Amino acid sequence: MKKELKVSAIKDGTVIDHISPGKAMDVVRILKLEDYDNSVTIAMNVRSSLFEKKDIVKIENRELSEEEVNEIALIAPESTINIIKNYEVVEKRKIELPDLIKGILSCMNPNCISRREGTPKFIVEKKKPITIRCYYCERLMEGDEILKRLRI
Ligand code: CTP
Ligand code: ZN
Numbered sequence: 001m002k003k004e005l006k007v008s009a010i011k012d013g014t015v016i017d018h019i020s021p022g023k024a025m026d027v028v029r030i031l032k033l034e035d036y037d038n039s040v041t042i043a044m045n046v047r048s049s050l051f052e053k054k055d056i057v058k059i060e061n062r063e064l065s066e067e068e069v070n071e072i073a074l075i076a077p078e079s080t081i082n083i084i085k086n087y088e089v090v091e092k093r094k095i096e097l098p099d100l101i102k103g104i105l106s107c108m109n110p111n112c113i114s115r116r117e118g119t120p121k122f123i124v125e126k127k128k129p130i131t132i133r134c135y136y137c138e139r140l141m142e143g144d145e146i147l148k149r150l151r152i
Pocket of ligand 2 (some may be wrong): 107
């Protein structure tokens with residue numbers, strides 16, 4: 001007999017699917033789901049095809065703001081956002097990294113002007129792996145450097 005434990009469907013809310021394995025908890029932190037009142041289901045290392053694994057985060061009764069989607073794009077650019085209404089997927093969108101990122105993280109250069117005034121801005125130089133350049137001091141940031149400087 002084939003035994004399988006399935007993660008249950010949700011009635012209303014958002015499912016962030018196809019998150020790279022290991023990144024689910026970063027998504028949880030970005031969305032501050034530790035303090036969220038409704039159900040949150042986190043699945044890690046779920047087999048998605050024969051060779052691939054993924055993480056999934058399901059959030060009941062919540063839709064994401066554009067800013068939240070952009071933050072998720074920075075750490076899980078390959079993920080998909082599904083909006084669920086009455087158990088049906090009513091909208092599915094592949095996350096897209098914007099060309100310009102504003103305000104959601106700070107520059108890693110301690111002397112950068114954006115650390116003292118104004119809104120930090122970054123130009124997306126490369127999408128894979130994500131590399132961003134500070135609009136003000138031109139410092140390049142990638143990988144964990146980005147994660148560490150997210151304002152979460
Ligand atoms: N889902 C859910 N609750 C629902 C409907 C869907 O939690 N009521 C979840 C599914 O488990 C899946 C995601 O939302 O993780 C997308 O659902 P669906 O589009 O039905 O799955 P797939 O066709 O496999 O999606 P994709 O093509 O994006 O891989
Ligand atoms: Zn800078």
